[in-house]
Amino acid sequence: MIVTYSMNVFIPLTRTCRNNCHYCGFRINDGKVMGEDEVENLLKRASSATEALFTFGERADEFGKVRDWLRGMGFDSMIDYTVHLNKLAVEHGLLPHTNAGVLSRSELKKLKEWNASIGLMLEQAVELECHKESPGKNPEVRIKTIKDAGRLEIPFTTGILIGIGESRDDRYYSIEVIADLAENYDHIQEVIIQNFSPKKGTPMECWKAPGIAELLDAIEYAKKALPDDVVIQIPPNLIENLKACLDAGARDIGGISEVTPDYINPEHPWPSLKKIEKSLNGEYTFRERLPIHPKYVRMGWYSERIAHLIERYADKEGYRCSK
Ligand SMILES: O=c1nc2n(C[C@H](O)[C@H](O)[C@H](O)CO)c3cc(O)ccc3cc-2c(=O)[nH]1
Numbered sequence: 001m002i003v004t005y006s007m008n009v010f011i012p013l014t015r016t017c018r019n020n021c022h023y024c025g026f027r028i029n030d031g032k033v034m035g036e037d038e039v040e041n042l043l044k045r046a047s048s049a050t051e052a053l054f055t056f057g058e059r060a061d062e063f064g065k066v067r068d069w070l071r072g073m074g075f076d077s078m079i080d081y082t083v084h085l086n087k088l089a090v091e092h093g094l095l096p097h098t099n100a101g102v103l104s105r106s107e108l109k110k111l112k113e114w115n116a117s118i119g120l121m122l123e124q125a126v127e128l129e130c131h132k133e134s135p136g137k138n139p140e141v142r143i144k145t146i147k148d149a150g151r152l153e154i155p156f157t158t159g160i161l162i163g164i165g166e167s168r169d170d171r172y173y174s175i176e177v178i179a180d181l182a183e184n185y186d187h188i189q190e191v192i193i194q195n196f197s198p199k200k201g202t203p204m205e206c207w208k209a210p211g212i213a214e215l216l217d218a219i220e221y222a223k224k225a226l227p228d229d230v231v232i233q234i235p236p237n238l239i240e241n242l243k244a245c246l247d248a249g250a251r252d253i254g255g256i257s258e259v260t261p262d263y264i265n266p267e268h269p270w271p272s273l274k275k276i277e278k279s280l281n282g283e284y285t286f287r288e289r290l291p292i293h294p295k296y297v298r299m300g301w302y303s304e305r306i307a308h309l310i311e312r313y314a315d316k317e318g319y320r321c322s323k
Pocket residue numbers: 006008010051053097098099117118119120121157158190192233235253254255256261262263264265290291292
């Protein structure tokens with residue numbers, strides 16, 4: 001059985017964020033934004049990767065300090081700056097995947113030109129206490145972004161975060177909501193089942209991480225509810241029993257990097273692929289993919305601007321070829 005992954009470089013453009021999710025250890029509202037040189041240095045170091053993962057705080061340009069910095073650099077918004085850096089990544093031979101939180105239709109349209117795929121975790125389809133200071137985590141607002149991306153035919157990554165105060169039924173309901181979106185728009189390439197991992201200094205630092213039973217239950221439910229061609233992704237650095245998750249139906253381990261840590265879970269280093277493959281008794285084989293899944297490579301759901309890279313990196317089936 002094949003399990004896919006993407007080789008990436010993680011570019012955390014800003015830790016400033018208009019939301020305040022109680023589980024998040026990534027957000028630091030210092031108003032800082034990575035400069036173009038810093039980004040270019042990361043891109044240069046990522047020669048073995050095919051994906052430039054731009055993940056950062058939502059709508060940081062609601063803060064004056066960020067807005068002023070962007071203006072000084074000649075940009076009207078965080079998304080305009082992101083698109084500029086997406087283009088730089090493409091010039092360095094990398095395919096961008098951006099997860100910037102909620103986006104408007106016009107922002108999605110701009111990003112589509114230079115991104116192989118876009119991501120936004122639904123987190124949960126119900127309102128939760130941990131999101132009460134996070135307007136961007138309102139389920140309706142997230143669902144709207146996911147639908148707009150579907151209408152624009154953007155290969156999309158979404159998912160749920162489990163263990164953040166939801167009930168088992170909430171989890172099932174959230175998976176059903178994603179399954180409906182996948183059926184109606186056909187743009188969902190992967191669904192991440194992410195387990196909450198407590199972070200020091202956050203309001204949820206004393207919460208327990210969800211157990212493997214809850215994780216497996218969610219994966220099994222997702223396997224049944226989602227269309228067959230939607231891949232279930234699990235984060236290999238947060239999971240204690242990867243084999244059990246694969247046996248339950250997960251088939252992707254997301255982005256792995258040789259140059260950058262998982263900035264969202266920096267205390268959990270990337271495992272070595274060789275080591276984990278060994279622990280799987282030969283039942284599963286890892287295979288590299290691009291940030292746009294094979295199905296969408298075959299369907300041609302990508303812009304002219306990045307076509308040359310996809311055609312350079314994808315084999316006939318749409319996986320990464322060794323060229
Ligand atoms: O390194 C990480 N990559 C994360 N990724 C990246 C992901 O593993 C890959 O970039 C995608 O599979 C695209 O290839 C996310 C992407 C999303 O769109 C939404 C959530 C995540 C979460 C993480 C994460 O916690 N750590």
